[in-house]
Amino acid sequence: MALLRLDVADVRNIESASLSPGEGLNLLFGANGSGKTSLLEAIYLLSRGKSFRSSQPHRIIRFDQPFLTVAGRIGQPGGGTTVGLRLGRNAKEVRVGGRHCDSSAHLIRLFPAVLTQPASVALLDGPPRLRRQMLDWGVFHVEQEYLDLLRRFSRALDQRNTALRTDASRSNLEAWSGEVARWGTMIAEARSAYVERIRGQFAKISSALLGPLDAELVVRQGWRTGWSYAEALAASVAMDRRRGYTEPGPHKGDFTVLIGGRPAKDFFSRGQLKLLTYALLLAQACRLEEDQPGRACLLVDDIASELDPRNQEKLLSLLKSTGIQSFITFSGNDLGWVTAGHTARMFHVEHGRILADE
Incomplete structure (x- = not known):
C-alpha cells in the first residue's frame, strides 16, 4: 500500500484534517465546495511537491495563513517512511524520513501518484507539452x-x-x-x-x-x-x-x-x-x-464528470481490479451504485472537515 496516513493543515478551506486510507478504493464524498478536491490536492502535493490546480502558493494556502503543511506515512502497514511538505508563499521545505531534502524529486520517486481529473482530457486534445x-x-x-x-x-x-x-x-x-x-x-x-x-x-x-x-x-x-x-x-x-x-x-x-x-x-x-x-x-x-509493487497511487477527481452511470461503474470496477490504492472524489448523494459490489473506505467531507469514516 502507498499511503498509510495523511495529515493536512491549511490547504485551501481545510484547516486541519487527517485520514487513514484503505489499501484499495477510498471514496471522498460530499457536496460541491466541501473540500474533496482539496484533499486530493494535498495528496498530490505530497507526491509531486506542487499543486495540480495552481502554481501560486498563495492560492493554495488557507486564507490569512503563512504556510500549509501536508504530512504522511508511505509504505506497508506496521512500517513505512514519513514524508512531509511545508509550503509558504516564498519557500518550500521537503522532508523524508525526518531529514531535509533539497528537491521534490525525492517525493516523486518515493510516492508516485497518477492523477486524472476533468481537465486531463487535454492529454489527447491539448498541447504537446502535456x-x-x-x-x-x-x-x-x-x-x-x-x-x-x-x-x-x-x-x-x-x-x-x-x-x-x-x-x-x-x-x-x-x-x-x-x-x-x-x-x-x-x-x-x-x-x-x-x-x-x-x-x-x-x-x-x-x-x-x-x-x-x-x-x-x-x-x-x-x-x-x-x-x-x-x-x-x-x-x-x-x-x-x-x-x-x-x-x-x-x-x-x-x-x-x-x-x-x-x-x-x-x-x-x-x-x-x-x-x-x-x-x-x-x-x-x-x-x-x-515494476514496483505497492508503490503506485491513483487520484481520480470527479469520477462522474462527463461519464454516464454505466461507464462510471465500468471505470470503478477497473480501478478495483488493478489492486492499486485509489482516491476517488464523488459529489452525488446516491452512493448505492458506488458501494454495490465494491469494498471501499468512505470519507464524508464537509466544510473542509472529514466528518467520519463511513
Whole structure:
C-alpha cells in the first residue's frame, strides 16, 4: 500500500484534517465546495511537491495563513517512511524520513501518484507539452538517471541557442550541437522505450472501457523520421540561426493515439476521449505497479464528470481490479451504485472537515 496516513493543515478551506486510507478504493464524498478536491490536492502535493490546480502558493494556502503543511506515512502497514511538505508563499521545505531534502524529486520517486481529473482530457486534445510531461514522469520512474539526462540536455540546448543568437563561431556551434544531439537522442530513445512498456496495458484497458479497439500509440521524436538527431541539427542550422533558437529535438516531441489509423481526437466524442484518457493514465499506473509493487497511487477527481452511470461503474470496477490504492472524489448523494459490489473506505467531507469514516 502507498499511503498509510495523511495529515493536512491549511490547504485551501481545510484547516486541519487527517485520514487513514484503505489499501484499495477510498471514496471522498460530499457536496460541491466541501473540500474533496482539496484533499486530493494535498495528496498530490505530497507526491509531486506542487499543486495540480495552481502554481501560486498563495492560492493554495488557507486564507490569512503563512504556510500549509501536508504530512504522511508511505509504505506497508506496521512500517513505512514519513514524508512531509511545508509550503509558504516564498519557500518550500521537503522532508523524508525526518531529514531535509533539497528537491521534490525525492517525493516523486518515493510516492508516485497518477492523477486524472476533468481537465486531463487535454492529454489527447491539448498541447504537446502535456504529453511530454506524462512521458517524462513515466521514464523518471524507470530510468534512475533520467532527471539528470533532462538537465544535461536543457543546459546544452540553452548553450546552442545562445550560440545561434550571438553568431558564434562554427566550431563553437558544432560543439554544442554535438552535446544537444547526444543527450537529445538518449531522451527520445528513453521515451520510445517507455511507450513500448505501456503499449500493451493501454490496449487492454482501452478495450475494457470502450470495447474492441484498434488503438495505437505513435511517438514523434521531434525531428524528421529516418534521420539521426545530429543530421537534423546540421540540416536546421541556417533556419535555426534566423529563428534564434533550436527547432528540432525532443523538446518538440509528442505522441498521438490512433484508432484505426486515425487520430482519436478528430472523431471521438468528449466522453470517449475521457475514457481513452483514463486508459492512458491507468496504463501508466499499472505499469508502475508491475515494476514496483505497492508503490503506485491513483487520484481520480470527479469520477462522474462527463461519464454516464454505466461507464462510471465500468471505470470503478477497473480501478478495483488493478489492486492499486485509489482516491476517488464523488459529489452525488446516491452512493448505492458506488458501494454495490465494491469494498471501499468512505470519507464524508464537509466544510473542509472529514466528518467520519463511513
